[in-house]
Amino acid sequence: DAKTTQPPSMDCAEGRAANLPCNHSTISGNEYVYWYRQIHSQGPQYIIHGLKNNETNEMASLIITEDRKSSTLILPHATLRDTAVYYCINPQYGNKLVFGAGTILRVKS
């Protein structure tokens, strides 16, 4: 079973920041948090991952709370092409990713 909790859907205006929350209250000290997204009819795409520190790459920023029980994925300037399902994953069992239902992000013009 997935070990993370995400809102089922969110809306965001084009050009604005999209902030997607995730709760992972059972995370252990050496476990990573991964974010993937899936655009309709495509395979999931890796976005970013982190352990303790905040992370940033060309796609997004990941903010992890100090107690590591939750995180927020930030798309700084959302575009229509960012409309997708976003998955937050804590691979506790090591050998595979277990996906939940994710958050449907709708970016609107």
Next chain:
Amino acid sequence: DTGVSQDPRHKITKRGQNVTFRCDPISEHNRLYWYRQTLGQGPEFLTYFQNEAQLEKSRLLSDRFSAERPKGSFSTLEIQRTEQGDSAMYLCASSSRAPATNEKLFFGSGTQLSVL
């Protein structure tokens, strides 16, 4: 890096027929995963290989399903005696290490199976 390749992209079959899908992972990746995804759900893990060894199988993988990775490179997923409930997107992914070890998975575009 040519990415993970899956073939065919779409497959339509009649109930009771056998189907086989192929996955070509990124060449240097020794781990290969199969997932199944139905409409409105997240991908569900089916099985994974490390090199040619199949190390884990989900209870979702009934005895009608078989996966192979004979030389540790490409993999095939076969479904025998297909049922309408097998209709789904079948996704393949690869990586060089386990996800828990600071490693990301790369996914293919999937094979969409429709069983009539």
